[in-house]
Amino acid sequence: MTRIPTLFFATAALFALIGMAWGIQMSASQDHALSPAHGHLNLIGFVAMAVFGGYYALNPLAAASRLAMVHYALTLAAVIVLVPGIVMALRGTGEALAKGGSVLALLSMALFLVAVLRHARGLMR
Numbered sequence: 652m653t654r655i656p657t658l659f660f661a662t663a664a665l666f667a668l669i670g671m672a673w674g675i676q677m678s679a680s681q682d683h684a685l686s687p688a689h690g691h692l693n694l695i696g697f698v699a700m701a702v703f704g705g706y707y708a709l710n711p712l713a714a715a716s717r718l719a720m721v722h723y724a725l726t727l728a729a730v731i732v733l734v735p736g737i738v739m740a741l742r743g744t745g746e747a748l749a750k751g752g753s754v755l756a757l758l759s760m761a762l763f764l765v766a767v768l769r770h771a772r773g774l775m776r
């Protein structure tokens with residue numbers, strides 16, 4: 652496997668470990684106030700990252716492109732900005748990070764679409 656799928660998968664596993672530990676802490680404390688942040692950490696940090704990694708593992712040409720590294724960096728940044736942003740928004744201490752993180756997450760998904768379409772031409776012939 653090339654470097655990009657490994658980066659996506661390793662980061663996905665790391666976010667899943669953090670997200671699950673957070674879920675256990677929420678359950679144990681019976682304080683679910685931050686569950687939307689936990690949900691987004693797991694869904695973008697683990698599920699989306701793993702789906703992207705799977706795509707690049709199946710498409711070595713796409714994985715070798717510079718766009719793939721930009722896509723990885725953008726997805727990582729989206730999780731790192733969005734999750735604390737949701738925590739802040741839930742606590743009423745500001746929405747700027749959540750707004751910025753949402754835009755980064757949207758851009759990450761748009762880049763995924765670009766990568767898929769760009770490398771679909773050869774496959775569809």
Ligand code: HEM
Pocket residue numbers: 670671672673674675676677678683686687688689690691693694697698
């Ligand atoms: C050790 C594993 C996990 C534990 C103990 C855990 C625990 C929790 C708890 C206690 C809640 C709050 C439920 C409520 O207030 O009704 C929650 C919500 C949620 N969890 Fe998890 N979770 C785990 C893993 C995951 C994973 C792997 C995902 C996704 C891939 C996930 C996605 C979500 C979502 C989407 C919500 C709802 C968020 C919301 O209400 O806005 N969780 N989880």
